[in-house]
Amino acid sequence: MKKDISAYGLGATLYMPATRRDIVDTIVTGKIAELRSLVICLEDAVTEQDLPDAMENLKGMLVALSKSKLRHKSVDWPLIFIRPRNAQIGQLVVEEYDLSAVDGFVLPKFTLASLADWSAILAKTHFHWMPTLETEDVFDVNSMQELAASLETHECRGKIIALRIGGNDLMNCVSLRRSREFTLYDGPMGYVIKMLVAIFGSKGFALTAPVCEHIDDHSLLEKELALDLAHGLVGKTAIHPNQIGLIQKALMVSSLDHEDALRIMNSSKAVFKAGGAMCEPATHRRWAKSILDRVHYFGVTQAPSPAAASPTMQVHHR
Known part of the structure; x- marks a missing residue:
């Protein structure tokens, strides 16, 4: 192998x-x-x-x-x-x-x-x-x-x-x-x-x-x-x-960063708002690529809902 x-x-x-x-x-x-x-x-x-x-x-x-x-x-x-x-x-x-x-x-x-x-x-x-x-x-x-x-x-x-x-x-x-x-x-x-x-x-x-x-x-x-x-x-x-x-x-990568990275890599827009922050593919693409590389090896942490009494972690591997 x-x-x-x-x-x-x-x-x-x-x-x-x-x-x-x-x-x-x-x-x-x-x-x-x-x-x-x-x-x-x-x-x-x-x-x-x-x-x-x-x-x-x-x-x-x-x-x-x-x-x-x-x-x-x-x-x-x-x-x-x-x-x-x-x-x-x-x-x-x-x-x-x-x-x-x-x-x-x-x-x-x-x-x-x-x-x-x-x-x-x-x-x-x-x-x-x-x-x-x-x-x-x-x-x-x-x-x-x-x-x-x-x-x-x-x-x-x-x-x-x-x-x-x-x-x-x-x-x-x-x-x-x-x-x-x-x-x-x-x-x-x-x-x-x-x-x-x-x-x-x-x-x-x-x-x-x-x-x-x-x-x-x-x-x-x-x-x-x-x-x-x-x-x-x-x-x-x-x-x-x-x-x-x-x-x-x-x-591991937070679910918010993972979502932003996917949007940045796949968006046709020059600038857009996501998760309360500006996303600009021209300047954020290298960051997004590194985030997706981390996801490949370490997975994603799923943020718990605010009402959750006992937070749990879920891992998703690409």
Whole structure:
């Protein structure tokens, strides 16, 4: 079965250290409900002393996944990505590991300077890219404009599913850790995310939202998810299975937005009123397309009537 590779198809992307021994079982048995994509990480989630073990474990996992994939060709697995520690390890993995079960690579500490290295490593492969913006130069508007312009015309453009925003690394650049009381948007990252969306989103790149590291604070996660969507981000990094359902519930589309999107895509009028708001297809069409893409993957939440005593949620998949 050919997988549908889309930025919206990522949903909540679960990061798992390559030292874990249960990753194959998690993938093959579908142990984690609703898991759409995962990243096997060799970078920050693995200490330097554990790297040899992680590399050996990854090699064994990939062989096991390859064999399982051959036995069960119709299996509906989540998208699988590898996050190498650096370009050198990325090249080693590409050249020496069995990657037949892998969909792509998350490229750490991605910069314009590293573009040539990653392009050389992955040029002759089918793998999709998810470069991670997480270095000091992300704070430099000129550097990001230069990177976006280069990626827009580069031969890798068609392979880039989304750019990932590395919130924790970026906070580390300014000697901060995210607050337990405020969303990521209430500090310097609020500016950074707005700037990245303006620069990369305007060139058609999708961006995913940083992780909420306060795993058990679902209220904070829900607040942040609302702001992620308001900024046009398409998915979010997860570090615990209990975040996945919340993230993907947030990615569902309200019935009002769904109706507006359908009207905008199908209307012959230049301007019309719907739901108390102006709809203008010439300026709202890209928004409407993104809404319908979300509906395809996550469905629609049916708003309850005002008289309903106990609101319920209905999901409609296209």
